[in-house]
Amino acid sequence: MEQRVGVWLIGARGGVATTLIAGTFAIRKGLAGTHGVITETAGFRDLRLTPFGGLVFGGHDVRRVSLRESAAQIYRENGTIRHEILTAIGDDLDRADRDVRPGVLFRSGRAIESLDGVDTSLRAADPAAAVTRLADDIANFKKAHGLVHVVVVNLASTEPALAPDPEHVSAGGIERLLARKEGAPLIASTLYALAAARAGCAYINFTPSPGAFLPGVVEIMGRAGIPFFGSDGKTGETLVKSALAPLFKYRNLRVLSWQGYNLLGDRDGQVLADAENKSTKVASKDNLLHEFLGYPLHSRVEIDYVPSLNDFKTAWDFIHFQGFLDVKMSMQFTWQGCDSILAAPLVLDLVRMAALSLERGEAGPLTHLAIFFKNPLGAPGHDLHAQFHRLLGYVQSHSS
Amino acid sequence: MEQRVGVWLIGARGGVATTLIAGTFAIRKGLAGTHGVITETAGFRDLRLTPFGGLVFGGHDVRRVSLRESAAQIYRENGTIRHEILTAIGDDLDRADRDVRPGVLFRSGRAIESLDGVDTSLRAADPAAAVTRLADDIANFKKAHGLVHVVVVNLASTEPALAPDPEHVSAGGIERLLARKEGAPLIASTLYALAAARAGCAYINFTPSPGAFLPGVVEIMGRAGIPFFGSDGKTGETLVKSALAPLFKYRNLRVLSWQGYNLLGDRDGQVLADAENKSTKVASKDNLLHEFLGYPLHSRVEIDYVPSLNDFKTAWDFIHFQGFLDVKMSMQFTWQGCDSILAAPLVLDLVRMAALSLERGEAGPLTHLAIFFKNPLGAPGHDLHAQFHRLLGYVQSHSS
């Protein structure tokens, strides 16, 4: 029998997680294609990846809602999980829902805590105890389903910024902070990352949340010998930026201004409407241009909550540039993509690639996965093409 | 003293040629920067390229207008050659204008022949004699200025299609056709290419005109031992396409439809308003997507003449694509660029690179220059990134 791999999702009933779980069930039943899943393209054919049928889902969430209800809401608001699919996979969703455990709130901030359905009783008084509970949940899941590997993916809402603390920089410091209880300058995403390390799982930070890769946490992950990577999935406007910025560089066209306006209406948009949380995200989105182009330019990334859009993000970018004879010209684009639909298949790819790393005994940052992230950990550079070839190189050298 | 290189432009008083000549003079006088010129970027620093001061301009044209008048018209219509520059370089333009000789009309078609100022007495009765005259013009220019090399660049208006003929496929066939006089199934761009080969110059086909690279002409160029390349400079909408198409490929997002509408108002637009000439151009622009993506998709490239835009092209592209769960999404962009301003610096790059090839004794198609063209001769593939790295590779291996 085939080895089965666990997919443990932080934010398991959110839009991306629900879409990816529902999508996997739909693919298994032949009700949907595999567009968007990179590991389904020809280049990955000879890699020994877990088939869709071998993935088992579970996770943590702080909201009281079932997966089936979450999927039904997505159908109503976005239509992306079609009605026939909803009907066909309802029982599968209910079964997966039994493996979703209560998550944890810790400095999660007003925006997240006031989301519809959030169980504020999950505020942790003792972070160390919370890590233990979270790690036990994962271990129990692994055992109950007889899983060979588990990949933990953080898909939860963007947290507010965490003020720097001298103790953040070492494993010892993190452990001392854990012991400090309620006042500790830690944040929920740190606790989840530590739980993954404790449970010996791979860890993928698909959000921009700052707590997962504090230097001390990275040190702990290193000691645990787990593979890990992030942060912040590159799904939409930033993806387009990373494809277009090279054009201006290759042609020696000087970018004068690059303004980006992101309109989104989902839970993500609602959380990012809060200035605390937005700052975390904007910083993550605005890095690319200056680093890639190598000169200062006027740029702005704005994120606006437009509820009526639901999950269909609309982004408008305006690029003002200068060419020969110093003539100014411009380009503008509008991106209309569904965030969950763009993100979900990437998570499937990351899970499969991380499971492969677990199987091969690889540990540390999975830098060959840089193409998936806005801020690839320890893999500087934002050249989409270079990132693609880096991934292809890994794939070719590991194909059987 | 530095070696001087001749730049022989077919269509020497057209928009691109005038812009590039005026721009070079402006750069020499410190009145303009070098944005858009790729060979001015850091990566090319160690290549022994001809400095701007070492370029000497001449060429052929079928229109009766002076370079100074052409530059003044560009100032009035587009403002891209600024008034101060126009004043400062007027004498230089007049001097260069003395090296512009009458070109040739041969099956050039109604659209070109009815352009303002075209001297229809330049219709050639005897193509062989025309090649000799054109080649002599170039040879005289080379001698008069004591030039070490001459690069010929075709910047003339897009010609109508040339019906295939069995004699096109060999050098012997081309020579037999030349002898046939007026009825010969040849076209002006063939005559210019043959003249360049005869004069031992490098030859760059920056237009989509079909006559330059007939197999028989390529054979003749090969025998002449000259370096050559083309066709159709990649300056605007197609450039953006070649930067964006990889995004969809890398992410396994299925492109359903890609519609592109190009609005332009310059002489190029006027010629392309003629169905005969448009077909040549559209074929050149529409290749990329199907080849690059590797599957059939609904696509269209439309070119419309909008006189009020003059040289400021406006292109709108709409891309409809499908992702996870078969959800359809879309992207659209508007490109507002000045065609001559985008093309002129690329021609300077091509001249410098071709002169380097002449200096190094390289012959045949200069495939490392694929990034400059919509249809790179003998260098299949349209991946902008791959093309950039190919060019960088050449540069690095030839840097001193």
Place this chain on the structure above:
Amino acid sequence: MEQRVGVWLIGARGGVATTLIAGTFAIRKGLAGTHGVITETAGFRDLRLTPFGGLVFGGHDVRRVSLRESAAQIYRENGTIRHEILTAIGDDLDRADRDVRPGVLFRSGRAIESLDGVDTSLRAADPAAAVTRLADDIANFKKAHGLVHVVVVNLASTEPALAPDPEHVSAGGIERLLARKEGAPLIASTLYALAAARAGCAYINFTPSPGAFLPGVVEIMGRAGIPFFGSDGKTGETLVKSALAPLFKYRNLRVLSWQGYNLLGDRDGQVLADAENKSTKVASKDNLLHEFLGYPLHSRVEIDYVPSLNDFKTAWDFIHFQGFLDVKMSMQFTWQGCDSILAAPLVLDLVRMAALSLERGEAGPLTHLAIFFKNPLGAPGHDLHAQFHRLLGYVQSHSS
């Protein structure tokens, strides 16, 4: 008991008709709101209009498909008729479907005849007989349901152009042509219009098809004393044009060029992909600007078939204009609307208003309805605001 009004739709199983029938049922059941229906706004409150519950549907169609299947296809392709609605109104659709009778094909052209499901046996050999059959169908419908009035609305695909004929200009001429059988220079839309007149119904031409308002047909309608109006519902890009053109006029900004590109993927798009049919439509769309602005300008209306869009039309317009000091500026817009969703409520409005005219004994062209059409018959001018106030004026003078 309330008076019931018959809605007889030519093209009864097409996208607009199915949407409007399904939508009316959904509104009746409280499953959808009434956005888009103008007669539901406050200004119409005191007019004695037929309530949604008093409308009875029937019609002609040349395609073999049921209303339920048509609605299911709309759900699958566009999602605009939601699944819950589809389920709730299935039986109502089946009931209405029993009142759909076979239509007629007469010079309908290759594009229409090759649509999926078209019953080519409906090609009429004898146009006079066809008119009789069509009129009988309507009369039977009226009688069977005990309807006080019937409004006939042509929603069928755009026909090819009909070559002018001297007999078109008088009632007698039309009657002579009818007698000529197969070779007669008439077209299906003429036959439907004559049938409506024969049956004493109001007639609304929501398509641009040219046959309904030939002068001779208008004369016949006049003699029949029926109210009638059209042509070509103003639903999308043209609607935006008619709202924006006044801006340029009021501000004395000179429009230099107005280019409009319409991408659509429904059956309408498929028919319009045929050059014969497209010319009918483009002529209808391009009138407005020149007439309204009162000076010549460069303009173009292009319609492209992009199947993947289905009924979600995407139109891009580029407007180039000149202001003070002769400075050129531009505006562009992208309209992303669902054609059937935009058209269906207007048809409901037209039916209610035409039924009111029948009730009040009004005959002839209903010029107060000009706001609904691209080419309002006998109501020159395209000023959206003026049209709105004309409609309001009628409403106010007829409110009880």
Place this chain on the structure above:
Amino acid sequence: MEQRVGVWLIGARGGVATTLIAGTFAIRKGLAGTHGVITETAGFRDLRLTPFGGLVFGGHDVRRVSLRESAAQIYRENGTIRHEILTAIGDDLDRADRDVRPGVLFRSGRAIESLDGVDTSLRAADPAAAVTRLADDIANFKKAHGLVHVVVVNLASTEPALAPDPEHVSAGGIERLLARKEGAPLIASTLYALAAARAGCAYINFTPSPGAFLPGVVEIMGRAGIPFFGSDGKTGETLVKSALAPLFKYRNLRVLSWQGYNLLGDRDGQVLADAENKSTKVASKDNLLHEFLGYPLHSRVEIDYVPSLNDFKTAWDFIHFQGFLDVKMSMQFTWQGCDSILAAPLVLDLVRMAALSLERGEAGPLTHLAIFFKNPLGAPGHDLHAQFHRLLGYVQSHSS
């Protein structure tokens, strides 16, 4: 001899003022057309308006720069005043410059005070004395040039908000505040408005600055018997809004969200980059939608400073709306206009119309000029069409 009218501009060397003065001189010399000037259209032919040759320019400014330098900067940065015009009208500009007097700074805020060239010694210690000085300047100008009327137009940068004060509501209160010297809760735009009233001029507030139409100031203007109007010229994005919003209203399409992003790079943009000043402007721009549509909707108006654009504003608006069957659709537009070029001719129109009112002895708010403003004083409603017809009505009843 013809009567001559004085045009006294607050902000006389700013972009709009320089453009309008230069433009008037260019028109007089036959170097430019009159696009954008509404009073030059046919409908105004029979009104006795001051010809361009009868306008004499002067004004106040707080910046040390000459009109000629300001025009040269506009040529360099925007190209909208062409070089030939600059050369031809240089002497006229110098002559007009002699009639520009030092303005006044009073609570003008950090953004305005830190503009390039601002003479901070113009900060007034005694507002009453400042009003006297400003009024004397205008009176001297009138006398020196033998002018029959003077129209004062405020074109200065948008001021920060002024905190409400109980004394603002009456003429007496304003007079008491003037006496309070430096601490007085007044603002420069109040002082200019009072000076205009004192000098018996018409007063037009083309900016959104809040000080001109405090109730007490309006009372004083009323007593002075002068005609006056404003505020905030409707030139670009808001103009488009006021043309498009009716479309949604007329069609009963429910606007869910309307997001507007304005990118501008001129001095106006620089001042509005300051949060204090931006709030004044955004409030002015965002009123229209809610008032006109009559229901709450999600909307946002954002103004961003993008220096490289200079005076070429680029605005992107996204409109999300709901139609039949509650289906969501969208429209987006990009407006690329030059603010000064759009504003200057409107100021000429306002001057001519206000001079006519002076000539006819009209006093109080000139509500027939509502079409020119974002916030027409005492003329509620934002329907562009209604405003146009109101203006036409006035014109027709006053045509000779």
